[in-house]
Amino acid sequence: MNARRCDDLRLTGSGGANRVMEAELKRLVMRSAFDVRVPNPKREGDETLLYPFDARVAWVAACYHRTSSRISWDLCSSAAVRLEPLFEDLVPVLSSDDRLPGGPELRFSVEVGAASDFEASPLQLRGVVKNAIVEALASRGVTADIDSEAPDVVFIVRRAGTPEARRTVVGIDLGGSSRHRRGARVATGLAPLRxxxxxxxxxxxxxxxxxxxxxxxxxxxxxxxxxxxxxxxxxxxxxxxxxxxxxxxxxxxxxxxxxxxxxxxxxxxxxxxxxxxxxxxxxxxxxxxxxxxxxxxxxxxxxxxxxxxxxxxxxxxxxxxxxxxxxxxxxxxxxxxxxxxxxxxxxxxxxxxxxxxxxxxxxxxxxxxxxxxxxxxxxxxxxxxxxxxxxxxxxxxxxxxxxxx
Missing domain, CATH: 3.40.50.150 (Vaccinia Virus protein VP39)
Structure with missing residues (x-):
């Protein structure tokens, strides 16, 4: 099996945003109610930061962080770039993951991030990840249904990693979808700044x-x-x-x-x-x-x-x-x-x-x-x-x- 468990807090921004995102997160966590220090992150390119997952840091980031475009919790990854091997990799690793939501029922959706080097279309990739999640949750006694309008949880699949070690990563969105949609801008002009x-x-x-x-x-x-x-x-x-x-x-x-x-x-x-x-x-x-x-x-x-x-x-x-x-x-x-x-x-x-x-x-x-x-x-x-x-x-x-x- 080419799948492995992950446990990273992922902050993604626009190109070149790494230093600003890192500086802002440190500033926020230092002033939060939590007695926790933020370690130095790993970097993927110039637009992604990876931190060892800590729910307290994730709470601060998801609630307050303004410079990131997306905040998610990486659960697992696979070296697979084709649909069938990916499905075979994901089902066992997700089935044994106690971090997945519990309860008798779950409404979820799957969104696809950057995945241009995966050997299938984004729609096909979304479908196979959806099927793997449904089967994994069923093995845990959870009935799962796709609900794009009002999901309990949004899963994200993307291709990530360094150019020489790219993997297909599945995680959970923590930050409320795209972060530039604050909900306060009721009127926009020409070419508004995100x-x-x-x-x-x-x-x-x-x-x-x-x-x-x-x-x-x-x-x-x-x-x-x-x-x-x-x-x-x-x-x-x-x-x-x-x-x-x-x-x-x-x-x-x-x-x-x-x-x-x-x-x-x-x-x-x-x-x-x-x-x-x-x-x-x-x-x-x-x-x-x-x-x-x-x-x-x-x-x-x-x-x-x-x-x-x-x-x-x-x-x-x-x-x-x-x-x-x-x-x-x-x-x-x-x-x-x-x-x-x-x-x-x-x-x-x-x-x-x-x-x-x-x-x-x-x-x-x-x-x-x-x-x-x-x-x-x-x-x-x-x-x-x-x-x-x-x-x-x-x-x-x-x-x-x-x-x-």
């Missing part, structure tokens, strides 16, 4: 929420301010009741509530956009995220402002209660030009980048972090980045860039 990437952008900016203002001068649908507010106080993005844990014995006795991990942090966030229609979407999304009202009047300031005419005096006027304001950070997702056609449109976009660079140069001592998917951005912006990191927003390839002014 929430997970917005969190990475803020982490890469090295923003200190206790002492530095954060300004998004092209806020759009407010993804960056919402993530910044959550990161500042260590707010949860998932509640234990929303996660598939009630059928997993490993999570018995763990907390049912998710208090802020950094309570009392009084962040200063400025959300600006030149488009009045964007202001409406911005307010709607902030309201859906619970970030409006008297409690947030002093921490999240909204304004209509063209980035090209932005000045330090304007920011100081928006934050009158901040005396002797320290230099802060800009976090920006500028337009990429994907939807702008023709030579005239490109010239207008490059002129915008140039004007942005001139405006932000007025902010001596400030930093900026941008996600851009236009290769001409740096040239037109007029500033040399202090860091360049490849990334992607959905299927759009781009880069994280940081600048010092």
């Amino acid at each position: 929430e997970t990437l917005a969190a990475q952008l803020i982490m890469l900016s090295r923003w200190d929420a206790r002492t530095e203002p954060l300004v998004d001068p092209m806020t759009g649908s407010a993804t960056i301010p919402i993530e910044a507010a959550g990161l500042a106080v260590g707010a949860a993005i998932r509640h234990p009741s929303e996660l598939p844990w009630r059928r997993l014995a490993a999570f018995e006795g763990l907390p049912g509530e998710t208090p802020d991990l950094f309570p009392g942090t009084a962040a200063k966030i400025v959300a600006l956009d030149a488009d009045g229609e964007c202001i409406k979407a911005m307010v709607g999304n902030l309201r859906a995220a619970g970030l409006t009202g008297a409690a947030f009047d002093q921490s999240i300031v909204i304004g209509q402002q063209d980035v090209r005419r932005l000045t330090p005096e304007r920011i100081e006027a928006l934050l009158p209660e901040v005396r002797d304001m320290r230099p802060g950070v800009f976090c920006i997702n500028p337009p990429y030009g994907v939807r702008i056609g023709g030579e005239r449109g490109e010239h207008e976009l490059l002129d915008l980048y140039d004007d942005m660079g001139r405006a932000l140069a007025r902010f001596s001592g400030w930093r900026a972090a941008c996600f851009v998917a236009n290769p001409k951005f740096v040239y037109a912006f007029g500033h040399h980045p202090t860091m360049t990191k490849p990334a992607s927003n959905a299927n759009l390839r781009g880069h994280f860039l940081t600048f010092q002014f």
Whole structure:
């Protein structure tokens, strides 16, 4: 048999996210209620971290971790790349696995991750894993049925490992499916930034929420301010009741509530956009995220402002209660030009980048972090980045860039 038992907590993100994901998890676990240390992870490429499974660490990650796209618990793996050998491998190892959900009945679904080197289609791979799980659970007295709409547990199958030792891995989703679907964005603009990437952008900016203002001068649908507010106080993005844990014995006795991990942090966030229609979407999304009202009047300031005419005096006027304001950070997702056609449109976009660079140069001592998917951005912006990191927003390839002014 080519199957073997696994016991890893798997954090998966966008390309190049490993260091940010690792730093965020350490920060969160250190402030959690658990007396546990996070060991150094194993890495698979630049977008996956593997930790020895600890239900306490998994609880923190699933409830609070913002930069990962998926969080799962690896149960077993097989060297098989064909359907019949995979089925023969999985059934005995899953049948003897006491970590599987118990009870008389189980509704489950199977999702397929990256599996391009498996010698069958994703649909066929999903089917054979489903059949192996049904047979394994039946041997344990559990009647299992597929339910894609409201499953008790979601199993994930993917090809993983180093290039020279790839395996087919089966695990359980712990983090509530795709992590960029926070549920707070009720209105979206053109080419919105995924929430997970917005969190990475803020982490890469090295923003200190206790002492530095954060300004998004092209806020759009407010993804960056919402993530910044959550990161500042260590707010949860998932509640234990929303996660598939009630059928997993490993999570018995763990907390049912998710208090802020950094309570009392009084962040200063400025959300600006030149488009009045964007202001409406911005307010709607902030309201859906619970970030409006008297409690947030002093921490999240909204304004209509063209980035090209932005000045330090304007920011100081928006934050009158901040005396002797320290230099802060800009976090920006500028337009990429994907939807702008023709030579005239490109010239207008490059002129915008140039004007942005001139405006932000007025902010001596400030930093900026941008996600851009236009290769001409740096040239037109007029500033040399202090860091360049490849990334992607959905299927759009781009880069994280940081600048010092």
